[in-house]
Amino acid sequence: MTRPAEISWFSALCDDDYEFMGVSDPALQSSLPHCRDIVLKAEQGGFDNVLLPSGYALGIDSIAFAGAVAPLVKRMQLLVxxxxxxxxxxxxARQLATLDGMLQGRLTVNIISSDLPGEALASAPRYRRTLEVMEILRTLLAGRPLVLRGEFYDLELAPPRVAQPHREPPPFYFGGLSDDARDVAARAADVFLMWPDRIGNIRAVLDDMRRRATACGRTLRFGYRVHVIVRETEAEARAAARRLMSKLDDVTGEEIRRKSLDASSFGVRRQAEMRDEADDEGFVEDNLWTGIGRARSGCGAAIVGDPDQVLKKIGAYRALGLDAFIFSGYPHARECDLFARHVLPRIDHAPLFSRGA
Incomplete structure (x- = not known):
């Protein structure tokens, strides 16, 4: 029996909201009121979780924002x-423990293996440092004392008082396609996140990640981050996709993609490859449209279609073993409402992790 999927939305903290891709709109720039309204729209629509993204140069801070909206969210989880x-x-760890207490155990954490701003560390040592950070966070958030003599951190610490030792620490969502990233995920993640790709490529990555996790004596759950454009008919959905891109020029798109500090990562390169593999309308396989990646450096494709087609695509992903989905659309509040009305009621869904108060 297929277990319920976790269905999440996305709040545009990183200045990533548009009526027309590449055309800045002051009303859609990241701010507490605008991003808060997206979060509340997602809770009202029945989503299980909402991703609060983080970018050094872009938008507003995810942890500060999570603290502002935590008292407003009554049921839904936050993926910070x-x-x-x-x-x-x-x-x-102390910041996350504080948020977890405010949310009564409804915190989930998306770990990003980032450089320090202004620093460029090679992939292998950067991911080794990420692994140490994950060990530090998991230990302290579990309310356990930490002793770590690592390559990057030499620490002996008591846990923060606000940690909750009576419950499991917040789960870690983590993604990356390089060998270094996959190794970290197999050893320390709870949910391995993927960006859009062809069905066959997704299957190959999941098979590889299951082997790696088994070798570490662990099991993983799997998630998928993708945009969505759903309308009552496929023709209307495709027309909405064309309208979204109708004012974008290639120079502006390239400038937007290069703003990200992660613009040269393995995963970003794969999104660019898919655009090269797509047909003249930007579709790389049935209902998977890559045009949206012309104006963003990360997740670069969208499921486009009528409700039945969107559900069929999600079902194909679930059959592979994906059960945590993070959807988004432009503009985010409007597309959140459309997905909540046309698709979400037809999906068996619930949070992946229920940790209690």
């Missing part, structure tokens, strides 16, 4: 992205 290379891990 943290760029772990930018922060002192014991202080980050």
């Amino acid at each position: 992205a943290v760029r772990c290379g930018e922060m002192w891990p014991p202080q980050l």
Whole structure:
């Protein structure tokens, strides 16, 4: 029996909201009121979780924002992205423990293996540092004392008082396609996240990740981050996709993609490859449209179609073993409402992790 999927939305903290891709709209720039309204729209629509993304140069801070909206969210979880290379891990643990208490155990954490701003560390040592950060966070968030004599951190610390030793620490969502990233995920993640790709490529990655996790004596759950454009008919959905891109020029798109500090990562390169593999309308396989990646550096494709087609695509992903989905659309509040009305009621869904108060 297929277990319920976790269905999440996305709040545009990183200045990533548009009526027309590449055309800045002051009303859609990241701010507490705008991003808060997206979160509340997602809770009202029945989503299980919402991703609060993080970018050093872009938008507003995910942890500060999560603290502002935590008292407003009554049921839904928050998936808070943290760029772990930018922060002192014991202080980050205290911040996350504080948020977890405010949310009564409804915190989930998206770990990003980032550089320090202005620093460029090679992939292998950067991911080794990420692994140490994850160990520090998991230990301290579990309310356990930490003794770590690592390559990057030499620490002996008591846990922060606000940690909750009576419950499991917040689960870690983590993604990356390089060998270094996959190794970290197999050893320390709870949910391995993927960006859009062809069905066959997804299957190959999941098979590889299951082997790696088994070799570490662990099991993983799997998630998928993708945009969505759903309308009552496929023709209307495709027309909405064309309208979204109708004012974008290639120079502006390239400028937007290069703003990200992660613009040269393995995963970003794969999104670019898919655009090269797509047909003249930007579709790389049935209902998977890559045009949206012309104006963003990360997740670069969308499921486009009528409700039945969108559900069929999600079902194909679930059959592979994906059970945590993070959807988004432009503009985010409007597309959140459309997905909540046309698709979400037809999916068996619930949070992946229920940790209690």
